[in-house]
Amino acid sequence: MKTRADDIAALLLRIAVGLIFIPHGYSKVFGRGGVASFAADLPSYHIPTFLGYIAAYAEFFGAILLIAGLLTRLDAFLLTCTMAVAVAVVQLPDAMNDVPAGANRFFAAMKGIEMPLSLFAAAGALVLIGGGKFSLDALLRIEERVVGRRSSVSGAVAVPPRPTTDDQRP
Numbered sequence: 001m002k003t004r005a006d007d008i009a010a011l012l013l014r015i016a017v018g019l020i021f022i023p024h025g026y027s028k029v030f031g032r033g034g035v036a037s038f039a040a041d042l043p044s045y046h047i048p049t050f051l052g053y054i055a056a057y058a059e060f061f062g063a064i065l066l067i068a069g070l071l072t073r074l075d076a077f078l079l080t081c082t083m084a085v086a087v088a089v090v091q092l093p094d095a096m097n098d099v100p101a102g103a104n105r106f107f108a109a110m111k112g113i114e115m116p117l118s119l120f121a122a123a124g125a126l127v128l129i130g131g132g133k134f135s136l137d138a139l140l141r142i143e144e145r146v147v148g149r150r151s152s153v154s155g156a157v158a159v160p161p162r163p164t165t166d167d168q169r170p
Helices: 004-030 034-045 049-068 072-097 105-129 136-140 142-146
Strands: none
Touching: 004 034, 004 049, 004 072, 004 105, 034 049, 049 072, 072 105, 136 142
């Protein structure tokens, strides 16, 4: 059962995650060389160039939509995927190569990936919980229209009853 606290938590999470992503996305989209410059660097990590465009636009425009709570699950999914790549493909290998002599490799790696890993978890949580009642998704009933989810007063998903053999006529 969803409570008011759950909806407030989703709102706070959306705002925090969106505000963190906006400057990163802005620098990728509107920075020197624009999104093409960012995307052109990705093949050196064995990542297709077109994914750079998706990541950059998701980090900027998706973050704005996330704050507004419009297409929350989709925005959060794109940001989760972006952070999964940032953690596994970009940050972790760099962190493992830059371990000072005598340092614990695990803690050195965690220090190197803490921000993208935190954003991965936060965006992943938004994929699971959605935007909450204080979102444009709720106001416009996006999930109801797109996914067909209808919620009752208690917040549970309403499932239409299956027809029985008596209901089926030849």
